[in-house]
Amino acid sequence: MIDRRTLLTGATTAALATPALPLRAQTRTEIQFWYGLAGVLGERVAEQVKRFNDSQAAVNVVASFKGSYTDVMTGAIAAWRAGNPPHIVQIFEVGTATMMAAGPAIRPTHQLLADAGVQLDPKQYLAGVRGYYSDTQGRLVSMPHNSSSAVMWINLDAFEKAGLSTTNLPKTWAEVRAATEKLKAANATPAPMTTSWPTWVMFEQMAAIHDVPFATKANGFEGMDAELRLTGPFFQRHVEFLLALQKDGLFRYGGRDNTADALFVNGEAAISCMSSALRSRVEREARFKWASVPLPYHADVIAQPKNGVIGGASLWTLTARNRTPAEYRGIAEFFRFISLPEQDLWWHKATGYVPITTAAYEAARSEGYYRANPGADAAIIQLSRAEPTPNSMGFRLGGFIEIRNIIQEELEKAFQGQQNATQALENANRRGNVVLRNFERANRA
Amino acid sequence: MNRKVIFKGVALPYLLLLPQLLITIVFFFLPAGQAIWFSFLRQDAFGIRTQFVGLENFQDLFADPLYIQVIGNTVIFSVAVTALAMACALGLAVLADRQIRGAQAYRTLLIWPYAIAPAVAAVLWIFMVHPSIGLLGRALNGMGIAWDYKLNGGQAMLVVIVAAAWKQVSYNFIFFLAGLQSIPKAVLEAAAIDGARPARRFWTIIFPLLSPTTFFLLVVNLTYAFFDTFGIIDALTKGGPAKATETLIYRAYVDGRVNLDLGTSSAQAVVLMIAIIALTAIQFRFIERRVHY
Incomplete structure (x- = not known):
């Protein structure tokens, strides 16, 4: 011892x-x-x-x-x-x-x-x-x-090739569509446009920018009993817009989450909506002149776009x-x-x-x-250009990872031609609400 | 006491069995038991609020049309992977069994894919079939075939089936080759003298004599397709597009690990457990009868 x-x-x-x-x-x-x-x-x-x-x-x-x-x-x-x-x-x-x-x-x-x-x-x-x-x-x-935040990235070399202005870049979705048509006509890049993060960009950011509810209860900030509002006219309109772009060969679906990042970086798509944090990668890998600008908006829905979300x-x-x-x-x-x-x-x-x-x-x-790094403030401008409304404050939805994937899945089915915009949104809304209710039940004592 | 011919008493045999039993209990029975218990619960991600819900998780599961679709995917995927992997392996084994120069080198090369991690195998396949950076994908698009497995569900299924089968070919190859080498040459020579052509010799002699190996591989390959193909699916398609390549095991992973819903995920694990037990039982009960040992 x-x-x-x-x-x-x-x-x-x-x-x-x-x-x-x-x-x-x-x-x-x-x-x-x-x-x-x-x-x-x-x-x-x-x-x-x-x-x-x-x-x-x-x-x-x-x-x-x-x-x-x-x-x-x-x-x-x-x-x-x-x-x-x-x-x-x-x-x-x-x-x-x-x-x-x-x-x-x-x-x-x-x-x-x-x-x-x-x-x-x-x-x-x-x-x-x-x-x-x-x-x-x-x-x-x-x-x-x-x-x-999500911003729109533009391949300026492709724009030049298509005879588009490289200083007056598209601000609205109508202008984006016009640009993709010219890009396609000039065959500037294999695909005129794509997007990363389909849900985050095309649903969450778009809802905030256009001051449209994504879900009730201020997108879930005011309670767990929030319900999705994906069947509203705005989403209908925007998904139809995207489907039409794809149908006319102006938009290529590049996969879920950030898998489409590569399409822009390697010069395959001239326009892409991606995270602003991609800046260091684009700087290092892109072999072309580029710019990053705030996300486009539908001018007939909102004249002064609201702030985007982070x-x-x-x-x-x-x-x-x-x-x-x-x-x-x-x-x-x-x-x-x-x-x-x-x-x-x-x-x-x-x-x-x-x-x-x-x-x-x-x-x-x-x-x-x-001034030395133009476009580095696109995300900040987009985040702080308006006083946040209940629709643009952010999202506080339980099981949100699953909801994002559900929307991506239903969107994929629509891009495959298996269903139209209305069906895609109704399915996403119904399935997403099941997730919200399950989360609510599991998290109420 | 006559029955205990080897050990006197029970202490020593149990002691010798203990390490294996402990491993089995800690790594198999406890997790399986916990999965069964969790399948009756609803809990939040952190396990702070737990509620007993009986069979509700199972009811929700089978009321979900998407789950039924996933069962269908799994059947197609497993059957296709097993058939493809075994057919290719058998063909290669028959070829490698011949008297050829450098047979050893061929055999070694054919075993290689088995040593590759699923994620790495998936990346190799991405470099081949990706619509814009893959060699094969670009060639197909160049020929005017609209190849995009990121959006086309059928093509995505094809890609994961081929990639998953490719990884299993080596394993099957080793067993088929060993099986072929154990077939007595005298039988084959006798058949040859009787005038049986190679194809006839294969189907009437080699194939039946290989049946124990084939049966064993059938069980192993189905289990592989059910449980071990998660990595390849995750790296290649993540179950998409639009759930086209989601299998039972992948869905259990997504619900448990990504969506943090342990109750639903455990219920799925229990369903899988029952399915694989039933499948193995059926295989041993019915298919084994036709096997020549």
Whole structure:
């Protein structure tokens, strides 16, 4: 017995006697942070965390790449169920309603900050970003991190070839259609137009821009009993517009989610609606002159288009039985750090995501960043050009990942010619409402 | 006590069985039991609110016309993959069994695809059949055939069937080759002397003598098509376009992991479990009778 104890003491002394560097690292509070961005954007996240770690000595954030957004979310939920979740997890915007309904599993950001005594004014964040992640009282529930919006990307070389203006770019869908007709006539690219994220761009963004409800209850912000409104005349009109484009050989369906990104980047489609965060990839890979402009709108539906909605992800604080106040304080410190205007400005310029704070946006503008990089502010303009209405604040719908896929599936059937716009929208609406009701039942105690 | 001829007492045999039993219990029985239990529950993603709903998950499942469609997809997919993979493997094995120069090299090359991870195999196929970057896809479009498996459901099904079968050919090939090599040469020579042509020799002698191998591979291939083709479908089509390539196992994955609905997903896992148990039982009960051992 004595022998063992001596041994143990010896081991402890040995551990304490090891060089000072690892010892200091041990005394820093360790914060686990799971994220889901691959490639260049993933490197930027790692860099962001390193900047924070180098800036102070009390907290050490350990960032781990855990696969796609879906993988990160399911992984974090499984880890919480097993009692060992990460402190911070990056959740894409469609997972917001699921996370908000998770009550005891999450620590709302406003509460986290208040407990840690860290002051962060919600007003410093861009309205479109703040609204998406706030509760009904305007308090932040998750921490804005990487936000983008959908913008229209244009291959200027193809436009030139088709005899189209490269300075006066299409603003309305009628102008887009006219341009695709010219592109086709000149055979400028194999496909005149495509789109990434069919649901996010053609339904969510379009509903917000045209101030049309996607669902009742302010798109779910005011309660879990929201119902989809996809059978309305606006969606009917817009889906018919897209189907007609496809029928006339002006639009090519490029697949679900972001699979169509490649069609624009490799020069196969002259026009595409994609995330604004694609900027770094387009800069690196596109072998042609390009531009990014706000999404088009139907001028006969709305004269002054409203703001678009964000995409991207935010940071959620997960609870655990053995979390210490010091750990929560560490999380709050990290959130404070990434909201500093100079850090946010760096993030904006390094990634192509929109700045999350107005201060960083002003700074970028005053130093002439958007003059040097035209189009880099298309998403910001689109996000902040109008005061958000209940239809353009964002979406808080349970099972939204599934609803997005349902809409994509029904749209695919319509593009295949198996059903018309009315049938597609009715099916999507019915199936989506089943998802909403199931979510409501599962999340009401 | 005469029956226990090898071990005295029960402690040692159980002790020796323990590691295997533990693995089976921890990795098979516990998860399967949990799936059965979850299939009677409705819960939110985090498992904070849990409610016993009886058979409601199963009722919802079979009331969903899309689930019935998925069952149809699975049958088409599994039968096609099994038939294609076994036919190709048998053909290749017969060819590789001949006395040819470098037979060893051919055999080794034919085994390669089995070592490739499903996701990598899918990427290889994307590079061949993608409508705009794939060699084959571009050639087809160049010939005026409208090839776009991202929008055409039938073409998408064809692509996942071919890709899934291709991955399984190697495995079948090894077994068929071994089966062929164990057929006594004397029987074949006797038939040849009697004037039976190669085709006749194949159908009347080789094929019946191969039946134990064929039967074994039938079971293995069907199980493969049911359960192990998830990776290929996910990387190639994600079940689309418009659910055209969604199979039972893929749907269970989507509902459980992407849509975070564990109750529905578990109910589907239970249905799959029952289906595969029934299928295996039928195979052993009826098909095995016709097998020559």
